[in-house]
Amino acid sequence: MSTSDSSSSFGSPIPRRTLLAGAAAGSLLAALPAGVASAGGIGSFGGYPFTLGIASGDPDSTSVVLWTRLALKPLDADFGMEPRKYPVHWQVADDERFEKIVCEGTTFALPENNHSVHVIPQGLEPDRWYFYRFRAGSELSPVGRTRTLPAPGAPTSKFTVIHASCQNWREGLYTAWRDVAKEPVDLVLFLGDYIYEGTIGDPSSYKPRAPMVLPDYMRAACMELQNYRYRYTFYKMDPDLQTAHAAVPFVPIWDDHEVANDYKGAVETGSRHTRAAGAYQAWWENMPTRLAKPTGTSMKVYRRFPVGDLLQIDMLDSRQYRTADNDPVISRLGNEQEAWLIDGINKYGARWNVVAQGQQLGNIPSASPTRDRIYGAYYERGVQPVFLTGDMHWTIVLDALLQVPNAASPIVGTEFIATSITSTGDGPGSAGTKNNWLKNPWVKYVDGLRGYIKSEFTPTGMTAVQHDVQYVSRPGAPGFDAQKFFIEHGRAGVQLI
Ligand SMILES: [Fe+2]
Structure with a gap:
């Protein structure tokens, strides 16, 4: 042993x-x-x-x-x-x-x-x-404190995951992580933007972190391995983040800011290669992952976790294989990853299929060929997926339609886009932006405060809770459960409860 x-x-x-x-x-x-x-x-x-x-x-x-x-x-x-x-x-x-x-x-x-x-x-x-x-x-x-998963296929009556993303250090305090550490949760899915790679200015640009003062060499934009190592180091000094990590196992994937803002696609040569290779290496060094150490810019991060007979959790890589966003033929996930996802639908015969991803497969009101193919594959197989997503810095809960933006098309499953831990600061964000999303009838809930989503799965239903913190600009923010959601197993579509 x-x-x-x-x-x-x-x-x-x-x-x-x-x-x-x-x-x-x-x-x-x-x-x-x-x-x-x-x-x-x-x-x-x-x-x-x-x-x-x-x-x-x-x-x-x-x-x-x-x-x-x-x-x-x-x-x-x-x-x-x-x-x-x-x-x-x-x-x-x-x-x-x-x-x-x-x-x-x-x-x-x-x-x-x-x-x-x-x-x-x-x-x-x-x-x-x-x-x-x-x-x-x-x-x-x-x-x-950590845990093992139920063996694949083993009877499992309940499993709870939190999904969270986007923890820009200079924009706020990790009070939401303080709350995660207190939750009765089995697994945290971290969906990207663990670091932000840009230049950090003088202490006025990271006021919530006062009185901490970063040495100059740690403030430079991440361009090579040593910069990324510095970045993870001061992020990981945060006591609330450390408390959450010590309380529950994490399954991490990345989004763009682990490398560079809005980066996508393979990076084979030149300074971008140096940057991505350093970024991947530093990510691997600082994540509790069993993935092999990367070589250069090759690192397969998408992977699948069976949880008893209750869940299958598929973790996607939204960035590395992305060469086209709305191409009718080339997948936004890269053709190989898309095939892996579709071929693996219901691979373990579990009650719930969960897909966790850094970024949405397509924008909320717009058509996306990749999303159409993937939602169509779930629909054909009679499986109602739950998508857990990061990136947006807004909580947005929406039903997954077979043909976006046709509001009359069948509901395939539901997507829970989690807000950020800190990114964009206190919130609650612009009412205009929020109302624009709510004009789409398949969008059921929008919330612009910082926090995370907790999802409890049982054989008969999935109950999700949006947890918010009141602010991140100063310590001690109250945390509260803002909204509860329910999905009945076998019946696509989310209810606010
Ligand atoms: Fe982000």
Whole structure:
């Protein structure tokens, strides 16, 4: 079960409660056996290396990715790290006090991966929660909570996902992530714009983040790997984001701002290649994903997650293969990805087919050949899909019509476009823009505050909740559930309840 090459590396002679409380380095040094001390590099740290938090993600029914990245001085040009490998110990336990260890082991944080760690403990039990933590030298990470999925086809009575996107750091505080950490939720689908790549000005351009001051080298637009590494670093220093990651596994995909505004399509050569290759590498380093490390600008991110007999979640890549938006023949998803999506409809015979994507398949009031083909394929198979989408910085809930914009055409499924975590700031946005969308009869709800959508699936129905935060420009915003939605299984179309 364990991939351990250093058993009991957290030092079994020490009462585990002491470890959990984060004992001072001195007392741990005194208590740990000498062999463990040398193997673990104890004393080699001049500070706390888990400044970017911990995370888990991409679960399946027997394993889940555990992530951390060591950065002793995250705002330093070299993150306070030497260009060498550091041993990192990890543990998975049944309980928060780590009295029942399930598996543990040692891995290395490598300089070529910017000292990130992706560990995949194997042989876990399906459909249950675990706790995990890391140790580097004498320093312990916070304790994280994660879970495995129900085995494909296994009877599953309930599963809850949150989808969220667009967390422009300089435009607001991550109060919505504070609320995610408190939700009883099984999985977070992060649908893109984890970072924004543009130049950041002086502190007046990131007022909500006061009194934090970024060093000049971290404010430059992301053009190559090191810029992207800086960008993820100060984003990941946010305590609310760290709390959400520690509370629940994430499944991430990307949209445009992980690379460049409105970028689309393959990037093979030249400075754009350098940019995209750096962007992909930094994304991989900082996400709790089991995807293989990218080579150049090739990284297959679209993937499928079966959740018992209840759900199939298909995660799409809205950007990398996009060469045409409204071409009658060339897919907006790239022909290969579109074929994968359509061929995989109802692949697991689950009750619900969920498609999560960075961006919509077509604009709300306009025809889109790609969307027509995909919606048509679901309709032909008698499957009512639920689309979970990012990008818009508005919550928009709409029925998916077979032929947009023909309001009389059959309803195929429903789309929930989530607002942003922070992007575009406080809201509530322009009433004119909101009313324009609501003129389309298939658009059922529009909301311009920041937040996320929580969706609970059961065999008979899907209940979604739009959660808003009142503002993001200053700390302590109240959070509230703004609207509830219901879809009855087997009956396409959303109801506001
Ligand atoms: Fe965005």
